[in-house]
Amino acid sequence: MTAKTxxxxxxxxxxxxxxxxxxxCEAGLQVxxxxxxxxxxxxxxxxxxxxxxxxxxRGYGDPLRLQGKAHQEPYSVExxxxxxxxxxxxxxxxxxxxxxxxxxxxxxxxxxxxxNFWGRSSARFGxxxxxxxxxxxxxxNWPVDYQEISPWFSKAERYMGVASTVxxxxxxxxxxxxxxxxxxxxxxxxxxxxxxxxxxxxxxxCAQLTVAHNGHPACxxxxxxxxxxxxxxxxxxxxxTIPEAEATKNLTLVTNALVRAVLVDENGQANGVAYVxxxxxxxxxxxxxxxxxxxxxVETAHIMLNSxxxxxxxxxxxxxxxxxxxxxxxxxxxxxxxxxxxxxxxxPRPDNIADSTIAWMxxxxxxxxxxxxxxxxxxxxxMGGGCGGFPGxxxxxxxxxxxxxRDIKRFYPATIGGLxxxxxxxxPSNYIDIDPEKKDIFGIPQLRxxxxxxxxxxxxxxxxxxxxxxxxxxxGAELWGADDEPNRPGTSLHETGVCRFGNDPxxxxxxxxxxxxxxxxxxxxxxxxxxxxTDKTTTMPIxxxxxxxxDYMLNNFKTGVHKRA
Amino acid sequence: xxxxxxxxxxxxxxxxxxxxxASFPGFSRWAFACPMEHPRVTPRSQAQSYKPLFFSGEQxxxxxxxxxxxxxxxxxxxxxxxxxxxxxxxxxxxxxxxSTSRDIRSTEDAIAAGNEAQNRFVAGLDWMNAxxxxxxxxxxxxxxxxxxxxxxxxxAYKEKFKPTTESGREFFQxxxxxxxxxxxTTEIGLxxxxxxxxxxxxxxxxxxxxxDDPEHKILREPSAANVSNNL
Numbered sequence: 001m002t003a004k005t006x007x008x009x010x011x012x013x014x015x016x017x018x019x020x021x022x023x024x025c026e027a028g029l030q031v032x033x034x035x036x037x038x039x040x041x042x043x044x045x046x047x048x049x050x051x052x053x054x055x056x057x058r059g060y061g062d063p064l065r066l067q068g069k070a071h072q073e074p075y076s077v078e079x080x081x082x083x084x085x086x087x088x089x090x091x092x093x094x095x096x097x098x099x100x101x102x103x104x105x106x107x108x109x110x111x112x113x114x115x116n117f118w119g120r121s122s123a124r125f126g127x128x129x130x131x132x133x134x135x136x137x138x139x140x141n142w143p144v145d146y147q148e149i150s151p152w153f154s155k156a157e158r159y160m161g162v163a164s165t166v167x168x169x170x171x172x173x174x175x176x177x178x179x180x181x182x183x184x185x186x187x188x189x190x191x192x193x194x195x196x197x198x199x200x201x202x203x204x205x206c207a208q209l210t211v212a213h214n215g216h217p218a219c220x221x222x223x224x225x226x227x228x229x230x231x232x233x234x235x236x237x238x239x240x241t242i243p244e245a246e247a248t249k250n251l252t253l254v255t256n257a258l259v260r261a262v263l264v265d266e267n268g269q270a271n272g273v274a275y276v277x278x279x280x281x282x283x284x285x286x287x288x289x290x291x292x293x294x295x296x297x298v299e300t301a302h303i304m305l306n307s308x309x310x311x312x313x314x315x316x317x318x319x320x321x322x323x324x325x326x327x328x329x330x331x332x333x334x335x336x337x338x339x340x341x342x343x344x345x346x347x348p349r350p351d352n353i354a355d356s357t358i359a360w361m362x363x364x365x366x367x368x369x370x371x372x373x374x375x376x377x378x379x380x381x382x383m384g385g386g387c388g389g390f391p392g393x394x395x396x397x398x399x400x401x402x403x404x405x406r407d408i409k410r411f412y413p414a415t416i417g418g419l420x421x422x423x424x425x426x427x428p429s430n431y432i433d434i435d436p437e438k439k440d441i442f443g444i445p446q447l448r449x450x451x452x453x454x455x456x457x458x459x460x461x462x463x464x465x466x467x468x469x470x471x472x473x474x475x476g477a478e479l480w481g482a483d484d485e486p487n488r489p490g491t492s493l494h495e496t497g498v499c500r501f502g503n504d505p506x507x508x509x510x511x512x513x514x515x516x517x518x519x520x521x522x523x524x525x526x527x528x529x530x531x532x533x534t535d536k537t538t539t540m541p542i543x544x545x546x547x548x549x550x551d552y553m554l555n556n557f558k559t560g561v562h563k564r565a
Numbered sequence: 566x567x568x569x570x571x572x573x574x575x576x577x578x579x580x581x582x583x584x585x586x587a588s589f590p591g592f593s594r595w596a597f598a599c600p601m602e603h604p605r606v607t608p609r610s611q612a613q614s615y616k617p618l619f620f621s622g623e624q625x626x627x628x629x630x631x632x633x634x635x636x637x638x639x640x641x642x643x644x645x646x647x648x649x650x651x652x653x654x655x656x657x658x659x660x661x662x663x664s665t666s667r668d669i670r671s672t673e674d675a676i677a678a679g680n681e682a683q684n685r686f687v688a689g690l691d692w693m694n695a696x697x698x699x700x701x702x703x704x705x706x707x708x709x710x711x712x713x714x715x716x717x718x719x720x721a722y723k724e725k726f727k728p729t730t731e732s733g734r735e736f737f738q739x740x741x742x743x744x745x746x747x748x749x750t751t752e753i754g755l756x757x758x759x760x761x762x763x764x765x766x767x768x769x770x771x772x773x774x775x776x777d778d779p780e781h782k783i784l785r786e787p788s789a790a791n792v793s794n795n796l
Contacts, residue, residue: 063675072671182772221767345786348759
């Protein structure tokens with residue numbers, strides 16, 4: 001296959017790469033997709049209907065399972081026993097943290113990537129996000145406005161299937177929605193309490209099929225989405241884009257292909273990529289007329305920084321020096337948890353069978369003017385609670401014996417808690433680079449993180465804890481506590497920046513079509529192009545921007561800007 | 566006190582917010598399935614001849630007895646019937662850190678936490694016997710239920726704490742954590758809660774059944790008469 005030249009190489013098969021290859025294959029282009037790990041097999045890998053008591057270590061996993069691996073940090077309790085025997089998560093390639101940085105980089109290397117297991121919250125960005133720099137003077141605007149991108153949000157929503165309601169809030173533009181999830185008891189109570197303190201509590205935008213959609217069945221509410229859906233009732237590359245791309249017969253999907261660098265021709269333009277075949281450990285080259293990087297935000301920049309040549313001594317398409325800069329992330333943490341006395345002892349109700357964010361508090365701060373609060377911009381809060389699974393709150397209840405056992409049951413329907421989603425601001429001290437000392441086991445120079453939470457996001461964190469105190473009071477609820485500190489950076493999986501898009505080639509890595517300024521046949525289809533982080537999640541926008549940018553690329557093929565192989 | 570970091574994860578887990586995190590691993594309830602079949606815990610009636618992997622026979626009987634004191638059989642099955650002692654023995658033997666204050670970033674950390682749990686269990690059981698000897702002149706298992714109860718209450722209830730029993734209290738908290746995890750990760754335990762997740766297909770989310778009372782002010786606690794209100 002090394003002899004063949006493809007029209008396009010797509011690196012990565014997640015939310016962005018999967019969407020890109022589907023669109024390009026359906027347009028008749030010959031596409032080679034490279035995926036760094038094995039193929040995801042829903043029958044073997046999701047196993048969502050297994051119960052915790054079917055697992056040998058009850059979900060904790062064998063503590064020795066990562067022995068000998070280059071990166072031994074477990075990504076979570078879930079990953080442990082889920083991936084045992086199936087090598088889906090990245091533990092072979094290590095990364096570095098600069099002193100003072102504690103980035104938690106969780107990587108799924110199997111096809112579909114993290115979008116096999118994503119959280120499905122799918123709010124649209126609005127002009128309050130795209131033009132944030134105009135409002136408060138910090139960072140950069142996006143090179144698009146809402147009017148321009150709105151049709152692409154619609155297209156992404158109609159393709160993915162997103163459940164929600166029309167809410168008429170300009171900061172959270174409405175979209176094309178499937179019927180919403182109903183509110184549960186906890187949602188009714190939280191909504192009333194939130195109303196009293198002037199905070200909105202509304203149905204989330206959730207990419208989960210409340211009705212059958214485009215040939216995908218309606219959700220059967222097993223409650224195991226975060227282990228992967230066994231029937232494809234929410235958008236994932238494994239059930240949506242990858243099979244559709246394969247059906248065209250225009251796709252060559254190569255697995256276990258860890259991309260090291262983009263290759264260039266004598267003019268410094270992209271003409272392929274070099275990857276390490278994990279099985280043979282040999283380096284392989286594959287060639288194409290256009291290269292799309294969608295390796296998940298920071299990995300895309302890692303590949304580009306490692307793509308050094310006489311033309312691009314600081315990494316490909318990095319004449320601006322901006323590659324790897326302005327890393328942003330969502331600050332996550334639980335700002336308040338406790339229980340609703342109203343629900344103590346109620347019969348168990350299926351509160352979490354959608355495993356989903358039924359409702360949330362979309363950003364309500366700084367909407368009238370950009371500096372009403374001590375911080376600029378704003379955050380959102382998801383609320384969860386009610387019956388389901390293990391009674392993790394037992395530590396709050398004293399004692400032992402029958403009374404303790406009854407208390408555990410009594411609190412089962414009543415516990416609630418929050419999750420703040422606060423955007424970090426772009427900062428010159430938050431970036432990635434190549435570790436000058438360390439190489440991974442395949443000989444590839446390692447990625448290094450430099451990141452700390454800034455004052456603005458920490459002010460949001462403090463603010464959210466006060467909001468929870470007020471909210472619990474207004475609901476008549478009891479507050480047990482809050483996280484001592486936010487989660488580690490990287491926890492949210494919502495990293496953005498590092499290859500920002502914008503019109504000025506001196507300041508941005510790509511143009512407004514995600515085409516690198518320096519190398520017009522190199523495109524980026526992931527969240528690395530987003531110049532700022534918002535209070536909303538990234539997956540649906542990744543799909544929408546990928547649809548839009550691939551449309552532009554196809555037009556370039558039509559008009560001869562890009563030649564076919 | 567053991568279990569701070571785990572505790573936090575469990576809090577996130579129980580609020581069901583997992584997926585929120587968009588996350589895959591991040592926050593969800595913990596059970597990702599694994600591809601191999603594993604035998605369920607053998608029901609107690611068939612396991613009379615259970616040979617502990619880690620504990621001595623005497624230690625195992627004490628663990629089993631303590632677990633049953635923490636989650637006794639009443640109108641629903643207790644820890645013994647759910648095989649909690651076998652679970653604890655298995656997890657401690659395999660050095661699975663069920664309740665740890667350590668930050669686990671490597672296999673070495675996991676092993677260290679697992680070793681620590683082994684040591685804490687052995688030392689904790691010894692502590693219980695020593696305490697029992699000093700209070701009642703008998704090993705714990707030789708004491709009548711009232712005395713065993715009194716000893717445990719001193720470790721479990723803040724208002725009954727005695728000075729110089731910190732290590733005993735820490736052991737009790739760990740023993741309780743392993744027991745709760747061991748019980749509520751069995752079918753028996755989850756059934757006592759009525760975990761909706763035991764049913765893996767629903768036609769829809771029923772939603773709130775009290776539309777006339779959004780604040781749920783007039784809900785009656787069904788079993789209120791039987792349940793004490795003081796926490």
